[in-house]
Amino acid sequence: MFDNIHIATILVTYVAVLFALSVHEAAHAAAAYYLEDDTAARLGRMTLNPLAHIDPLGTLILPLLGMISGIRVLGWAKPVPVNPGRLTRKYPMRVGYAMVAAAGPASNLLQSLVFLVILAMLIRVVGPGNPGLRLNWFFASMQTPVERFMEVPGMGAGSALAITLLGRLVMINIGLAIFNLLPFGPLDGAGILRGFLPYHMLPTFDRIQPTITIVLLVCFLVLPVVITTILSPFFFVADAFYITPLARLLLGA
Known part of the structure; x- marks a missing residue:
């Protein structure tokens, strides 16, 4: 049963998941602190230490099960506590909260850019001289x-x-950024969207979020293919207009 488990692959992938999630949550905490809410900072959440952000289900169980089984599963970390009432009054409260919510996906996009550039440069140093083979190495490194x-x-x-x-x-x-930008349930996209919706739409929007949260959790646990299907078009766009063009440019392919 366990003959095909690649221990090194699981360890490398899990380290990447932990780091990406830790930066994501620390970015939320840092954004809240910048906007004058120090709740997360006082609770020790404005840190890159993964132990401060681990959620048993989203950070441990689901990601590890996905890596062992080969099923693509995105994880999550323990949400950073934010007190909207303590955010600066330079912005409307819900706009300030939207800015805090946006910091997480923004950190993931920034990480993807930094690591993409470093990866391309490393492949140019240790990889083959043929640009086409370099590009093959680049995409193979992800899976x-x-x-x-x-x-x-x-x-x-x-x-x-x-x-x-x-x-x-x-x-x-890239996966975490795309997933968290979906405007559903507890995801950051919902917090961002709520910051700019017309006021008359907010009661309905808030009322349906608990139901959407339950649906998302069921999909994660029982029907992960639903999540994959929703995300696939966004991955296609990210690959076509971001990953591949930049990789070709940096690798000379």
């Missing part, structure tokens, strides 16, 4: 098992681990 990379002639274990970790960081951060 190919680490153990396969270690089998490449002349590839050291350190290079294989670095390339695959960077590739996972790119893809996981």
